Amino acid sequence: MNTAPQAAAAGIPRPTMIEFRDVNKYYGDYHALRGISATIRAGEFFSLLGPSGCGKTTLLRTIAGFEDISSGAVLIDGKDMAGVPANLRPTNMVFQSYAIFPHLTVAQNVGFGLRRKGGTAAEKARRVTEALAMVGLAGYGERAAHALSGGQRQRVALARALILKPKVLLLDEPLSALDKKMREQMQVELIRLQRQVGITFILVTHDQEEALVMSDRIAVMFEGQIVQLADPETLYRRPTSRQVADFIGVMNFLPAKILTEAVGRIAIEVQGLGRAEIDETQAPGPITGGEISVGCRPETLTILYEGQTASDRETPGTVEEVVYYGDMTYYDVRLDGVDSPVRISMRNVFGRPVLDIGTRTRVAWSAGALVLFR
Numbered sequence: 001m002n003t004a005p006q007a008a009a010a011g012i013p014r015p016t017m018i019e020f021r022d023v024n025k026y027y028g029d030y031h032a033l034r035g036i037s038a039t040i041r042a043g044e045f046f047s048l049l050g051p052s053g054c055g056k057t058t059l060l061r062t063i064a065g066f067e068d069i070s071s072g073a074v075l076i077d078g079k080d081m082a083g084v085p086a087n088l089r090p091t092n093m094v095f096q097s098y099a100i101f102p103h104l105t106v107a108q109n110v111g112f113g114l115r116r117k118g119g120t121a122a123e124k125a126r127r128v129t130e131a132l133a134m135v136g137l138a139g140y141g142e143r144a145a146h147a148l149s150g151g152q153r154q155r156v157a158l159a160r161a162l163i164l165k166p167k168v169l170l171l172d173e174p175l176s177a178l179d180k181k182m183r184e185q186m187q188v189e190l191i192r193l194q195r196q197v198g199i200t201f202i203l204v205t206h207d208q209e210e211a212l213v214m215s216d217r218i219a220v221m222f223e224g225q226i227v228q229l230a231d232p233e234t235l236y237r238r239p240t241s242r243q244v245a246d247f248i249g250v251m252n253f254l255p256a257k258i259l260t261e262a263v264g265r266i267a268i269e270v271q272g273l274g275r276a277e278i279d280e281t282q283a284p285g286p287i288t289g290g291e292i293s294v295g296c297r298p299e300t301l302t303i304l305y306e307g308q309t310a311s312d313r314e315t316p317g318t319v320e321e322v323v324y325y326g327d328m329t330y331y332d333v334r335l336d337g338v339d340s341p342v343r344i345s346m347r348n349v350f351g352r353p354v355l356d357i358g359t360r361t362r363v364a365w366s367a368g369a370l371v372l373f374r
């Protein structure tokens with residue numbers, strides 16, 4: 001699933017590129033950024049992910065210098081950016097709307113930021129050619145910008161930002177105007193481009209799948225706060241709150257209670273599944289008994305066909321809904337003794353029939369795939 005560059009995990013730790021120190025931002029009385037503290041490493045593909053209105057764009061603009069902060073500090077490459085205007089910061093931004101000049105050619109758009117910089121015309125033309133090649137638009141320089149497709153405009157916007165060789169490229173929902181096929185193609189190209197140029201990319205998106213596919217690390221934001229910051233796999237497998245679990249992918253929740261807690265191990269009783277023992281790393285910090293809930297992803301549950309046995313545990317249930325996707329089938333199965341059904345995703349296998357609604361079945365599950373929530 002995750003095709004994002006993982007070099008950071010393998011190699012030496014990268015130095016810090018961006019640091020937020022307890023950043024707060026008010027619009028009048030409205031507290032838009034609430035004590036943001038985080039670091040973004042050099043060369044990282046970093047995403048700010050969250051629902052519309054949670055403060056992603058505002059946070060991105062504090063890096064660019066388009067937005068003053070009310071308190072705290074934003075550092076870029078170790079320098080406090082207080083009082084540093086946008087044009088003197090080592091950042092460049094690609095806007096949601098692309099902001100292409102329609103009356104200019106592609107080359108004039110891409111070279112726009114160079115017009116007041118030094119260098120000969122020939123040198124500038126060479127850089128434009130280079131930037132166009134980088135985004136897959138070699139030979140498009142003399143075209144009129146207004147005649148481009150959505151995907152091509154997006155590439156022009158990228159080339160125009162990259163030609164200035166920023167340390168940090170800021171991307172505010174750059175793919176949201178594209179259709180699904182083009183968006184997926186541009187996702188792969190953006191990853192490739194980031195690897196090639198090696199600069200820090202910070203992407204704003206409300207699309208969880210996009211963030212998972214593209215990022216080295218993701219900061220999940222709700223209501224002006226970062227609620228979890230982790231690599232895609234950790235976010236998906238070990239969300240620390242129901243809110244994050246719900247926002248990223250599909251998560252089944254089952255009521256549960258804590259039975260006993262020993263060192264590192266927690267014994268729980270889960271409605272529909274029964275007793276299970278889990279590791280403390282499957283819980284978001286200390287949990288002090290009482291009513292809790294247990295989460296499990298649809299692909300961690302498996303419907304057992306006749307003659308199959310569970311490698312770990314199994315529990316009976318009834319198929320209540322079937323949604324066929326061609327390569328996958330989603331089943332809603334009501335486990336015995338549970339009020340609401342769980343979603344189970346099954347990869348379709350040639351020769352194995354899709355089950356009918358009402359089928360009695362057995363569901364295999366594993367304690368290791370459960371996540372605890374307060």
Ligand SMILES: Nc1ncnc2c1ncn2[C@@H]1O[C@H](COP(=O)(O)OP(=O)(O)O)[C@@H](O)[C@H]1O
Nearest residue numbers: 027030032050051052053054055056057058059
């Ligand atoms: N210039 C502004 N004046 C007042 N409120 C603003 C301004 N810009 C953004 N906001 C508010 O701040 C919140 C966060 O906005 P924004 O950062 O654009 O969210 P996101 O990019 O996550 O959708 C929203 O509630 C928005 O209405």
Ligand SMILES: [Mg+2]
Nearest residue numbers: 056057058204
């Ligand atoms: Mg926004």
